Amino acid sequence: xxxxxxxxxxxxxxxxxxxxxxxxxxxxxxxxxxxxxxxxxxxxxxxxxxxxxxxxxxxxxxxxxxxxxxxxxxxxxxxxxxxxxxxxxxxxxxxxxxxxxxxxxxxxxxxxx
Amino acid sequence: xxxxxxxxxxxxxxxxxxxxxxxxxxxxxxxxxxxxxxxxxxxxxxxxxxxxxxxxxxxxxxxxxxxxxxxxxxxxxxxxxxxxxxxxxxxxxxxxxxxxxxxxxxxxxxx
Numbered sequence: 001x002x003x004x005x006x007x008x009x010x011x012x013x014x015x016x017x018x019x020x021x022x023x024x025x026x027x028x029x030x031x032x033x034x035x036x037x038x039x040x041x042x043x044x045x046x047x048x049x050x051x052x053x054x055x056x057x058x059x060x061x062x063x064x065x066x067x068x069x070x071x072x073x074x075x076x077x078x079x080x081x082x083x084x085x086x087x088x089x090x091x092x093x094x095x096x097x098x099x100x101x102x103x104x105x106x107x108x109x110x111x112x113x
Numbered sequence: 114x115x116x117x118x119x120x121x122x123x124x125x126x127x128x129x130x131x132x133x134x135x136x137x138x139x140x141x142x143x144x145x146x147x148x149x150x151x152x153x154x155x156x157x158x159x160x161x162x163x164x165x166x167x168x169x170x171x172x173x174x175x176x177x178x179x180x181x182x183x184x185x186x187x188x189x190x191x192x193x194x195x196x197x198x199x200x201x202x203x204x205x206x207x208x209x210x211x212x213x214x215x216x217x218x219x220x221x222x223x224x
Contacts, residue, residue: 004156033212042119042202042214043157056211091156100145100209104156 002026004105006092012111018080021108024073025094031055033102034067034077035091043091049075082112116140117205119215126222132190134218136203139184143205148177148188149214151200157214160201161188193222 005024013019025032030051035043046065048056051072060067064083069075079086089109093102118137126132138146144165149157163170163177163186170177176189190197200219206212 031209040217042117042204042216044214045211048210093156095209100206101147101159101162102212104149104158106154106156 002103004092004094004103006090006105006108008108009106010109010111012113013082015084015112016081018078019082019110020076020078021090021092021110023075023077023092023105025075025092026096026103029094029096029103030072031095032069032075033093033095034075035093035104037089037091037107039088046077079110082110084112086110087112116213117203117215119203119218121218122216123219124221126193126220128193128195128222128224130193130222132188132193132197132220132222134188134201134203134220135185136187136215137183137185138205140205140207141184142207143213145206145209146177146179146186147204147206147212148175149202149204151202151217157202190220193220195222195224198222 032049034046037043046060047067049069067077089107091107093104095102116139147162148160150160151157161172161175174191179186200217202217203215204212
């Protein structure tokens with residue numbers, strides 16, 4: 001069964017350092033999403049890509065977060081500088097044209113110390 | 114950001130019992146209502162979904178009931194099993210975009 005790949009699985013970083021997460025969606029899925037899930041809460045959308053273009057980044061804290069999907073395939077989410085409140089699970093999901101269901105990866109658990 | 118309210122926060126059910134989780138939404142433009150199941154350390158996995166033109170959808174032991182006028186929908190898990198113990202999220206989206214999730218319900222099924 002096709003999966004959304006994410007790395008690393010776990011990341012511990014110090015406050016004010018830079019951190020990056022990588023996502024490889026299911027082959028052929030044009031739409032890619034980054035979500036943040038704080039422990040005990042539901043996922044919240046950070047950014048949505050359609051191919052290489054950003055469709056929605058209204059909830060992305062642009063002063064410290066950036067996301068790119070240069071060739072319309074894999075994607076990177078970066079935080080610089082990281083803050084204590086950024087500790088969360090960062091989930092990537094993808095979907096293909098005309099299908100409303102998202103397939104999520106296993107996420108990257110970020111701990112900022 | 115949250116436009117979908119989910120209850121209860123946690124639920125304990127005996128094996129063989131019925132688990133019921135409820136959600137309410139605000140935005141009448143939502144046209145897709147999925148339920149996701151999440152195990153510890155894993156991402157959410159799509160369980161079952163419904164569109165607002167039907168009032169009920171059943172897949173195996175899982176049923177979604179949808180009440181458009183009340184802007185509510187619920188997940189029923191029949192014959193609950195210990196393997197169903199997980200966190201369940203309801204969600205809603207418009208045309209598959211900008212999926213909004215509820216806060217989650219932690220289900221424990223006791224053997």
